[in-house]
Amino acid sequence: MGRNTLLAAVCAVAVASIYVAQPVLAGIGADLGLPAAGLGWIVAAGQLGYLAGLALLVPLGDLLDRRTLIAGHLVLTAAGTVLAAAATRLWVLLAGLAVAGLFAVVVQTTVAYAAARSTPGERGRTLGAVTSGVVLGILGARVAAGALATAWGWRSVYVVLAVLLVTLAGLVLRTLPADPRGDRSSYRDALTSLGGLFHERLFVSRGLIAFFLFASFGTLWSGLALPLAAAPWRLSAAQIGLFGLAGLVGALGAARAGRWADAGFARAVTGSALALLAVSWAAIGQASWSLGFVVAGVVVLDFAVQAVHVSNQHLLATAHPDRTSSAIGGYMLFYSLGSALGATATTTVFAGTGWPGSSVLGAGFAVCAFTVWASGFRGRGRRAGRCRCVPGRPGRSRRRVRRTRGGRAGSG
Structure with a gap:
């Protein structure tokens, strides 16, 4: 698997963890006995976690080795999807989806890694290839989640995501070169810079x-x-x-x-x-x-x-x-x-x-x-x-x- 293909796959699977809930909301509601009015919180939990991650976690990519950061965030996203798959109560499901959304900002760290590892003359081409994974995850997740939920139930969607996320974390550590920052700034400086x-x-x-x-x-x-x-x-x-x-x-x-x-x-x-x-x-x-x-x-x-x-x-x-x-x-x-x-x-x-x-x-x-x-x-x-x-x-x-x-x- 080429570097850009792997990075695109990371983006696709990570962003899918936020959007797969949309096509299976009815199944989740029926299984957990939720009223229709409360289903919106299932989608909102992942989005709110993602917003928090953009502000609090993405700046770490300017301080730490992005390869290690990508692998770690993929594993933590998988932990959130496992919690969601095992949930029998609404608050547990929301907690799992919020954790998955929080660390799904690995997408932005991945894009930054791709840009940093590219030569100026190829940066746009690399970004185009890698960010295509984001769109693949947003749109393809709807089709894949519907098929999985129809065959094995909505929980299978999050189980499959967890397996893919952990697998990608291992591939990242094995195949991608390290990306040390060499920046001695503090986390507070990174937030101020943002x-x-x-x-x-x-x-x-x-x-x-x-x-x-x-x-x-x-x-x-x-x-x-x-x-x-x-x-x-x-x-x-x-x-x-x-x-x-x-x-x-x-x-x-x-x-x-x-x-x-x-x-x-x-x-x-x-x-x-x-x-x-x-x-x-x-x-x-x-x-x-x-x-x-x-x-x-x-x-x-x-x-x-x-x-x-x-x-x-x-x-x-x-x-x-x-x-x-x-x-x-x-x-x-x-x-x-x-x-x-x-x-x-x-x-x-x-x-x-x-x-x-x-x-x-x-x-x-x-x-x-x-x-x-x-x-x-x-x-x-x-x-x-x-x-x-x-x-x-x-x-x-x-x-x-x-x-x-x-x-x-x-x-x-």
Whole structure:
């Protein structure tokens, strides 16, 4: 197994530990005797643990050997899934899922490891290959969990995850080279460094793009089952899960975005993909009469999301080679909040206006992301214009040129 393939597998299985609960919620509720109103906490437990891990655990990747950290976090994620599989009470299940979510941030440590071990000319290509595992885990988990739960019950899903996680931990220690940090900073310094990123223009702009990007993504994948299960289609849960395969086609096709980023086109890729994201909702919105349009829209949407996601991480890893874990972990805070916004907003809007309203919401998030991206270019244009407006005053002009170059390096 190649290095990138192994790292992609780590990302896929780790992130799956958060999302496998979604397709088996009904089975969990029936087994534990839970009311429908309480099932939302099962999904929320993993997400809350993940948010805590992004803030508290990911910065460790800038202090410790990332290979050892990846292996350790995989084992601890497995411990959480074992606890969930054995749960006979709700609080035990929630505790297990929260632990699994907390250490599932091994995904971000893995991405940082991949970026650090790549040459600058291949970093985008590597990130594209590795982060494809994230999308594979998010979308593929729905299909795999449904099949396992149908055959052996919902607990088998978490047992299989635990076996895979421990196996991957062993492979990481056996096959990957060590990645010592050599950084003598303290954990407190790492957390302070993470907070300092929120004052940087590049980080904030790419974070805001990610916030709206994954709000649009969450609007689709948290709401699409609603129109597909309703008239005229009335698809089963297993049939709806197959739409995840269309998403995989688009997301895996965007792996080439990493090569474009290596060639210096990360910003152009971002703008083009965000435009595609907005357009994709015109097709997805036709769910009431054409499944073909929905499939095409899902492919385009997931292509666009993955292309932007890879480009964002490429720029952040390049700008922060000495604290890649903190930069990517902080960036993923925006991702998590955006996903949560999309998931909660789409069901509320659907209840009032149906799928057309949810589609407008998803497209609106895409337009907001595009606006953030475009504002960076307008800012650079204004600064460049000021530099040209001082003829005959070379000293002042040079000072403004220097400021412009600095702004360009930090723009989104």
